Amino acid sequence: MNDLYRPKPVTIRKIVIENEAKDIKTFELVFLDREDRERFKFTCGQFAMLSVLESGESPIGIASSPLDDEYLQFTVKRYPTGVLTTALHNLEEGTQIGVRGPYGNFYPLEAMEGKNVLIVGGGFAFTTLRSTIRYLLHEKNRSRFKDITVLYGARSPGELIYKSQLKEWEERDDISMYVTVDKGDENWKGRVGLVPNVLKEVAPSSKNSIALVCGPPIMLKYTMVPLLDLGFSPQTIVTSLERRMSCGIGKCGRCNISSRYVCKDGPVFTYAELRELPEGAL
């Protein structure tokens, strides 16, 4: 009849366990029908519904770059009460699942052109930021953006995700990487400190800059303060929100914050937009 709610079949080509706790995995998906991938036109910051028959669907941010045209990647944290995330984590490479999307708005890539880009991520809320970094660093795109600064933190060294990718980026000279952990261990030789504190130390310039920030709510809250102190205006601070969703297209009525639907009006909002919403709704 119509495929509005029908997922497109994909095969899990590769699964990477991202963290020590083994509850964060990256799934690399390939469409069974090549045309489905071509139709799946997305931009950094968007999400899709991942679907496992018998277990339902969940909205997950797209972690691969739009220019990774062979595959899609999604990084998923398993929660003991999460039906879909648990089902996904129990699957093996080669299994067929479904993808529905892409949905939502995206990071302001056009507005970022000719500007310095500051990217701040915390924990596993680094997925659509990773998509963005891959996109910005692509040889076709890099020259269109000025300085790229990435500040990424996790609770402990074992909880940092995309480790090999982080290493790759650290070796490049066209991106400044600051990776930090809340608490180190005997092998950790890197930076130790909470994201907002490290941000104060690094003190990136807000001049001609846009900041993309994603992380747990508590990190977001305490990161806004130094960002504003550094001179970033609420319009130039961009973040991405999450909510429980069912349809992903603004109909099922559950992901709203005030009159804005996270699935349709978001998930990307500027800090200026968030400040317009009642705090109790966030």
Added chain:
Amino acid sequence: MKGKVIGKEQLAGWLDNLREEYDVWAPVKGNGLVSFHPINSASEIYFGFLNTRKTPKDLFFPQSEVLFSFRRGEMEKDRDTLLEKPRIIFAIRPCDAQNLALLDKVFDSEDYQDPYYVERRKGTLLFGMACTHPQTTCFCTSMRAGPFEKTCLDLLIVDLGNDRYFVEAVTEQGKDAIGKNNLLEDAGEKDTERLAKTKKEAEEKIKSKIVIEGLEEKLDKIFDSSLWDRVHQRCLGCAICTYLCSTCHCFALLDEKVDSGGQRIRSWDSCMFPGFTLEASGHNPRISNKERMRQRVMHKFNYFVKNFGQTACVGCGRCIRNCPVNIDIREIIQEIDNE
């Protein structure tokens, strides 16, 4: 458009003619409830109803429906069609018909058209039955409508209180439905007079008034008001107000296992349930009845207005009549107005 009249005794003949081309759905009494069912004869129709307990929105957006089935990990083919024949919904109340204008905004929006809703909507004619006996819980006249409201209707039928119905075509399709038989005749002066009188009497019976002018702006200011601490106190969180609501459109997509396969189903869901917004991490942005009650009121009288320019309430009063603890949306709105 000049009205027609039909003798009550002729109605069966008219509906029989229409049934050649359409599936005719009408209010039928059974199991102590009146609800819409396909009929084979006009004698099945129950005319004594005030309004159905359940809203006829489920004829367009069913309480639960299968989106697709799957077996051994493979999705099965879609159904080709939802309606075998075009439908007529006979004797839908004006408030429930007007409600479809609101649901259209959600399900037939510019960006994504819900195929299930849209197909049913396009394949259905609405023959409204004016409300000559509004209930004490009705407040449609406060919602920019009334017991004779014609929004979304193809035909409006009015019981003139004698041996006749007045029939007014609202759309071209409604006109066609009249034109196809000779049982209806042009209304005379007496009929039109009687119509005006019936309408006036019906409107006068609706005593409850709520003020929606300025309500949206008012609600903008009171998100953090202590009012929300009070109005939810009695609420049991049973969600009947949303299940029987004409305008509530929230749903969940769920998978259900059956034998060697399963189905993805769409089911009505409710913002009054804690699980509605509960995330896998354990975080719940609407943690108590307070936030959920606020969401229900805000969605109808503020968010929907912001998104679609209209209030998401038609004043049918079902939430008032069916609440087990007598929560009355009219009183809540009054309290908001007093803030």
